[in-house]
Amino acid sequence: MNMTPMIDVTFQLIIFFMLVNNIISEExxxxxxxxxxxxxxxxxxxxxxxxxxxxxxxxxxxxGIGDLNIPGEAAMVKVGLEEFRLDDMEAVTxxxxxxxxxxxxxxxxxxxxxxxxxxxxxxxxxAITSAGIVKVNMVAYLPEDQx
Amino acid sequence: xxxxxxxxxTVHHQSQRQKRRGRVIGGGNPMxxxxxxxxxxxxxxxxxFIVTSSFAIGEGxxxxxxxxxxxTPQQSQKPPEQPLKIVVNSAxxxxxxxxxxxxxxxxxPANFKELAETLIQLQYDPSRGxxxxxxxxNPVIIRPETSVxxxxxxxxxxxxxxxxxxxxxxxxxxxxxx
Numbered sequence: 344m345n346m347t348p349m350i351d352v353t354f355q356l357i358i359f360f361m362l363v364n365n366i367i368s369e370e371x372x373x374x375x376x377x378x379x380x381x382x383x384x385x386x387x388x389x390x391x392x393x394x395x396x397x398x399x400x401x402x403x404x405x406x407g408i409g410d411l412n413i414p415g416e417a418a419m420v421k422v423g424l425e426e427f428r429l430d431d432m433e434a435v436t437x438x439x440x441x442x443x444x445x446x447x448x449x450x451x452x453x454x455x456x457x458x459x460x461x462x463x464x465x466x467x468x469x470a471i472t473s474a475g476i477v478k479v480n481m482v483a484y485l486p487e488d489q490x
Numbered sequence: 491x492x493x494x495x496x497x498x499x500t501v502h503h504q505s506q507r508q509k510r511r512g513r514v515i516g517g518g519n520p521m522x523x524x525x526x527x528x529x530x531x532x533x534x535x536x537x538x539f540i541v542t543s544s545f546a547i548g549e550g551x552x553x554x555x556x557x558x559x560x561x562t563p564q565q566s567q568k569p570p571e572q573p574l575k576i577v578v579n580s581a582x583x584x585x586x587x588x589x590x591x592x593x594x595x596x597x598x599p600a601n602f603k604e605l606a607e608t609l610i611q612l613q614y615d616p617s618r619g620x621x622x623x624x625x626x627x628n629p630v631i632i633r634p635e636t637s638v639x640x641x642x643x644x645x646x647x648x649x650x651x652x653x654x655x656x657x658x659x660x661x662x663x664x665x666x667x668x
Contacts, residue, residue: 360540480551
């Protein structure tokens with residue numbers, strides 16, 4: 344039996360899955376972002392952006408999109424690859440100020456879980472504005488036809 | 491007189507060439523690699539990566555102008571005339587529902603789609619045939635309750651953006667007791 348083509352294909356598949364796993368951004372915390380009624384979201388370029396994640400306390404992989412029935416408290420804030428405690432918003436501001444001093448045109452991508460309470464996200468928004476960053480983008484799912 | 495050779499010895503007495511041919515005919519190739527274990531490993535890897543990988547659903551962004559917080563210089567702007575205030579309250583036993591209304595306006599939109607329609611009707615934009623009282627750059631302030639889920643907040647924001655208001659911002663959250 345000639346195994347060579349099958350082994351070729353299999354290796355291709357392995358390489359594909361290895362690469363894809365790494366590409367899915369390390370900056371993104373596992374969460375379910377808001378799903379909107381008639382979304383006006385657009386895709387965003389990679390340059391000039393820093394991701395600010397507000398992570399939920401636990402991520403349940405079985406949770407469906409649009410399911411808000413989770414404890415609404417946040418667990419931590421992640422700016423880029425750096426993690427911060429929730430009671431340490433000064434450090435978040437400082438990190439963002441650093442990022443801004445390196446790149447003046449920086450934009451913030453604010454990713455928060457759809458089930459979080461607003462008062463968990465608000466201090467983070469305040470920390471972003473305190474750092475003097477003008478452009479903030481809220482992350483939500485794209486319209487169905489653009490996913 | 492030489493002793494007679496034993497039977498089996500005569501049978502196995504072959505030339506090198508005969509031996510080689512004999513092996514080929516017998517089906518055993520001395521150069522064949524045993525791939526079984528490698529294939530096993532490769533399949534294990536394949537299954538591992540198929541199972542562990544998950545594909546992210548496309549996420550997009552809505553651009554926000556946040557309210558100026560402490561630390562940023564306050565621009566000396568003339569106070570905006572009559573901002574549109576959208577209030578979002580939480581509802582339901584575990585707070586996963588929502589109630590939304592526009593402050594000072596009778597009637598309560600049932601969902602964010604209706605909210606967007608109401609906001610469009612309130613707008614003044616002759617190019618689109620709209621004769622409302624609010625210009626597109628009129629400030630729209632979204633005022634969520636503290637315990638409103640983030641999804642509803644972003645949904646209210648999305649409705650305002652969809653109605654083509656360009657100056658949408660958030661107010662400080664108000665607690666449920668207020």
